[in-house]
Amino acid sequence: MRYAVLGTGVVGRTIAARLTSLGHEVALGTRTPEATLGRAEPDAYGNPPVAQWLEEHDQVQLLAFAEAAAFGDAVVNTTAGAASLQALEAAGRDNLAGKTLIDIANPLDFSQGMPPSLNPVDTDSLGEQIQRSFPEARVVKTLNTMNARIMVEPSRVAGTHNVFLSGDDGDAKKAVTDLLVSFGWPVHDIIDLGDITTARGTEMLLPIWLRLWGTLGHADFNFHIQGARATS
Amino acid sequence: MRYAVLGTGVVGRTIAARLTSLGHEVALGTRTPEATLGRAEPDAYGNPPVAQWLEEHDQVQLLAFAEAAAFGDAVVNTTAGAASLQALEAAGRDNLAGKTLIDIANPLDFSQGMPPSLNPVDTDSLGEQIQRSFPEARVVKTLNTMNARIMVEPSRVAGTHNVFLSGDDGDAKKAVTDLLVSFGWPVHDIIDLGDITTARGTEMLLPIWLRLWGTLGHADFNFHIQGARATS
Numbered sequence: 001m002r003y004a005v006l007g008t009g010v011v012g013r014t015i016a017a018r019l020t021s022l023g024h025e026v027a028l029g030t031r032t033p034e035a036t037l038g039r040a041e042p043d044a045y046g047n048p049p050v051a052q053w054l055e056e057h058d059q060v061q062l063l064a065f066a067e068a069a070a071f072g073d074a075v076v077n078t079t080a081g082a083a084s085l086q087a088l089e090a091a092g093r094d095n096l097a098g099k100t101l102i103d104i105a106n107p108l109d110f111s112q113g114m115p116p117s118l119n120p121v122d123t124d125s126l127g128e129q130i131q132r133s134f135p136e137a138r139v140v141k142t143l144n145t146m147n148a149r150i151m152v153e154p155s156r157v158a159g160t161h162n163v164f165l166s167g168d169d170g171d172a173k174k175a176v177t178d179l180l181v182s183f184g185w186p187v188h189d190i191i192d193l194g195d196i197t198t199a200r201g202t203e204m205l206l207p208i209w210l211r212l213w214g215t216l217g218h219a220d221f222n223f224h225i226q227g228a229r230a231t232s
Numbered sequence: 233m234r235y236a237v238l239g240t241g242v243v244g245r246t247i248a249a250r251l252t253s254l255g256h257e258v259a260l261g262t263r264t265p266e267a268t269l270g271r272a273e274p275d276a277y278g279n280p281p282v283a284q285w286l287e288e289h290d291q292v293q294l295l296a297f298a299e300a301a302a303f304g305d306a307v308v309n310t311t312a313g314a315a316s317l318q319a320l321e322a323a324g325r326d327n328l329a330g331k332t333l334i335d336i337a338n339p340l341d342f343s344q345g346m347p348p349s350l351n352p353v354d355t356d357s358l359g360e361q362i363q364r365s366f367p368e369a370r371v372v373k374t375l376n377t378m379n380a381r382i383m384v385e386p387s388r389v390a391g392t393h394n395v396f397l398s399g400d401d402g403d404a405k406k407a408v409t410d411l412l413v414s415f416g417w418p419v420h421d422i423i424d425l426g427d428i429t430t431a432r433g434t435e436m437l438l439p440i441w442l443r444l445w446g447t448l449g450h451a452d453f454n455f456h457i458q459g460a461r462a463t464s
Contacts, residue, residue, distance in 0.1 A: 202440060222457075223456075
């Protein structure tokens, strides 16, 4: 299958690499490929320049948002939450219509300093904003509650832990479930919370996730709902 | 030890009964004991009237908020979040000064219908509001992320799961840790998140908790941070 992965940060690269390893064709989407390729320095998080990453992952092509979205049978949003609606606008609603749109972004707001706050929060969510803005896309919020490496390799964390799904389209959630299983998620550890409004709950896990990251000193942890299954 | 448990709902009753069973002296605090005792009908959640519950738990005395708080060496807030600051004001700042104040309340706002929203949220929390309003109390936010029965009997949920602590006073958190251990919590399953601002993170677990309650159809589940310990 063909995937468009919008966003060239660590989440986008991790998802793109995993999709490629599973035999999918992947276009990585960015605002202006020339500008992205022109960056010679590591990004703010110390990740190597995209150009270097692309040399090491030569099956992945870098395209502008609209070209990438047109290429993909499904689209994955890994852009920064504050920029997601703009990025999807650039991707083009016609290029999203009818497609599964996997939203991994979190609406972190760093404008007031650290720790970041959320915007929107509580009575709305980024997942809902995206679904409202692109009603013909089939938005599924998932994977936004953990470190990128765990998303594509859940066995990094020993023991049972969970990934959540939120979305209005049952077929799209089924397709995303199959994708998660191909990533290594046991199907009974995938919890379908319900419609896209349940994305509020998963996005609001970010504050405790960030505190736990600080307290534990590492990111190799994940949420596990103990008691969700009869056996653990 | 003497405990004041403010609030006569299911959380207050459950905590009060457990404290009594552990040999503590307990005063249950309410706004107007006469009015509380005068209620003859079950409450909105189907719980029996307080008068009936007190007959079955005759070691617990019902007192006005201020008398209860004066009685307690430590105070437990189980009032509805929207009423907590008022209840603590009625309890009296002199009666709270220097004492450990265990805050189990969540700032659920039902004014916009279901599901409830949170107020405050994101950049503030009820735990912080209480600490700011009563600076001489030693506020520890804990137990607010699970059903009342699990709070006092963690083995109801099979397998490892966690309870969180947030607070600025290390001695108070140590005292609450000891109390949680006496409730049955393994000490290594108690996660100290840090200062009282981390209460934002635990209060913001409520939206996903409420969705999981609906999805799972029962409340005998709890959050487990998989990867928080080397072994699970």
